Amino acid sequence: MRFPATVPTMVRLEYTIDLDYEIGGPADFVFAIAAARTTAQRVVAERLDIDRPVAIAWCDDPQTHNRLLRLRTDAASLHVAYAATVDITHHFADPATLAAAPLADIPVEVLPYLAASRYCQSDRLGEYADAEFGAIPPGYARVEAIARWVQRHVRFKAGTTNTSTSALDTLVERQGVCRDFAHLAIALCRAQNVPARFVTGVDYGADPSLGPCDFHAYVEAWIADRWYLFDVTGISPPTGLVRIGTGRDASDVAFATIYGPVRTHAPKVSVRALDDPAHGVHKPQPTTLAVSTATAGAPAPALAGGDAAALPFLLHGARADAEGRRPH
Numbered sequence: 001m002r003f004p005a006t007v008p009t010m011v012r013l014e015y016t017i018d019l020d021y022e023i024g025g026p027a028d029f030v031f032a033i034a035a036a037r038t039t040a041q042r043v044v045a046e047r048l049d050i051d052r053p054v055a056i057a058w059c060d061d062p063q064t065h066n067r068l069l070r071l072r073t074d075a076a077s078l079h080v081a082y083a084a085t086v087d088i089t090h091h092f093a094d095p096a097t098l099a100a101a102p103l104a105d106i107p108v109e110v111l112p113y114l115a116a117s118r119y120c121q122s123d124r125l126g127e128y129a130d131a132e133f134g135a136i137p138p139g140y141a142r143v144e145a146i147a148r149w150v151q152r153h154v155r156f157k158a159g160t161t162n163t164s165t166s167a168l169d170t171l172v173e174r175q176g177v178c179r180d181f182a183h184l185a186i187a188l189c190r191a192q193n194v195p196a197r198f199v200t201g202v203d204y205g206a207d208p209s210l211g212p213c214d215f216h217a218y219v220e221a222w223i224a225d226r227w228y229l230f231d232v233t234g235i236s237p238p239t240g241l242v243r244i245g246t247g248r249d250a251s252d253v254a255f256a257t258i259y260g261p262v263r264t265h266a267p268k269v270s271v272r273a274l275d276d277p278a279h280g281v282h283k284p285q286p287t288t289l290a291v292s293t294a295t296a297g298a299p300a301p302a303l304a305g306g307d308a309a310a311l312p313f314l315l316h317g318a319r320a321d322a323e324g325r326r327p328h
Contacts, residue, residue, distance in 0.1 A: 009090055011273065012044075012281045013242055015202045016083040018268040019256065023076055027260025031069040032200070032253060034058075035084040036243040040091070040293040046084040051077075064252055066245040087281075090239055091226065091292040098224045098290055100138035106195060107296040110222050112248065113195035119166045119183045119249035120198075122190035128171075129191035138192070140228065140290055143221045146188045147230045150181055156233055158211070163250075178217040179250050181232040185219050186249065195222035197246055200253045203231070204240035204271045205284050213269045215255055216241070220294060227294040238291040240273070240284030246294075 017033050035043050048069075050056070056071045106114075116123040132149065136142045155175040165173075167187035170180040182198055189196035196219055203216040218241055220227040229238040245253035255267070273283040 009092075009239070009282055010280050011088045011090070011239055011284050012085065012276070013088065013202075013204055013240070013271060013273055013284075014083070014085045015242060015269065015271045016081065017202075019078075019080045020265045021078045021258075022263040022265075023073065023078060024261035024263075026072065026074040027258060027262050028072045029070070029078075029080075029259075030257040031071075031080065031082075032066055032245045032255050033080075033082045034067040034069060034244065035086045036065075036067065036201075036245065038243065038294060040089050041243055042087045042089075044085040044087055046082070049079075049081040051079040064245065064247050066247070066253065086242055088239075088242070088293060092287070092289040093224075093226075093228075093292070095140040095144065095288075095290045098140035098228070100142070100194065101222060101224055103193065106222065109296055110195045113197045113222065114190055114193065115248075116187075116190065117248040118251045120187040120190060120196075121166060121168050122187045124168060125171075125187055125191040129188050133188070133192055138194075140223050142192060143189055143194060143196075143223060143228070143230065146185055146192075147219070147232045150185045150188075150232050151234050154181055154184065156181070156235075178233050178235070182217045182219050183249055185230065185232045189219075189221050196220065197227070198249045198253060199229075199241075199243055199246050200250075200255065201242040201244040202269055202271050203236035203242070204273050205236045207235070210235065213271055215244075215267065215269060217250070220246070223290075225295070226292040227296075228290050228292045237284050237286045239287065241293075242271070243293065 035041065035046065037043050052075050054071050054073045056069060059068050059070065061068055133142055133145055136145050153174055154170060156177065157175045158177055161176040161180050165176060165180055167183040170176050170184045186196040186198060199218050199220055201216055202213070216236065219230040219232055221230060229241060231238055231241065247253040274281060275283045
C-alpha cells in the first residue's frame with residue numbers, strides 16, 4: 001500500500017512500557033516515557049501504574065517541551081508501567097519537490113539544531129561530509145543519501161556501544177544500535193548545514209527476528225518548511241513511529257535519568273497497531289513519499305488542569321501531583 005501525497009492518513013498505535021528497579025537507598029527518578037502531545041500526535045488515552053504509593057509530578061521541559069514524570073522513593077524496589085493510545089496524522093510530500101531551506105529562512109527555533117552537540121560533533125565532520133555528499137542536490141535527496149549511507153556502512157549490532165558512544169565513534173567503529181545510527185546521520189546533516197534532531201519513541205513494523213520490541217531512536221531533518229522523518233536503521237516504516245521525546249541528541253531525551261543507588265533491568269516494551277479503514281485509521285505501511293509529523297513551533301497547547309488531570313488518564317498506586325506543563 002502507498003499512501004497518496006495529498007490525503008492525510010491517520011495511524012492509531014497502542015504501546016506499553018514496563019520498568020523495574022532495585023533500590024539501595026533514597027533515589028530520584030526522571031522519566032520520559034509519556035507520549036508527546038503535538039498537533040500531529042493526539043494522546044487518546046494513557047495510564048500510569050506504580051506499585052507503591054509515592055508522590056509524583058508531571059512537568060514539561062521548558063526547552064524541548066518533552067513530558068517528564070518525576071518521583072522520589074526509598075523503597076527497596078520500584079515498578080513503573082505506562083500505557084498510551086495515540087492517533088498520528090501524517091503529512092506526505094513528493095521527495096523530488098523538497099529543496100533545502102535557505103539559511104536565512106530557517107525559523108529561529110530550528111537554528112539550535114544546526115550546531116554541534118555532545119554526541120553529534122558536526123563541527124569535526126565538514127570536510128568528510130562535503131566529500132561524500134556535497135555533489136548531491138541539497139534538500140531531501142541529500143538527507144536521504146546520508147541516511148542510506150549510514151545504513152550501508154554501519155552494522156546494527158546490540159551490545160557494541162554504550163552511553164558514551166558518539167557520532168565520531170560510530171563513524172570509526174561502523175557498528176551500533178538505533179541511537180548510534182541517528183547520532184551519525186544527525187552529525188552529517190548538520191555538517192551539511194541541514195538542521196537535524198534526535199527523536200525517541202517506540203516503533204511498529206520492525207521484523208520480529210530482530211528481537212523484542214524496545215525504545216527506538218530516529219531522525220528529523222528540516223527540509224523546505226517542515227521536519228521530515230528518517231528511520232536511519234531502516235527497521236520500521238516512518239508511519240510506524242511514535243514520538244516520546246525530541247532533542248539535540250540522546251543527552252536531551254533519556255527515557256530514565258536516575259540519581260541514587262539503583263540497579264536497573266531491561267525495559268519491556270510492546271506496540272500494537274489498530275486497523276479501522278472505515279474510519280480512516282490504517283496500520284503503518286512503507287511509503288516512498290516523504291513523511292512529516294512536525295512543523296516549527298511549540299507542540300499542542302497543554303490542557304487545563306495539568307497532565308495528570310487533563311486526559312482520560314488513569315493513575316494507580318501513586319498520588320498525582322499535577323504541576324501543569326515536560327527524552328533514550
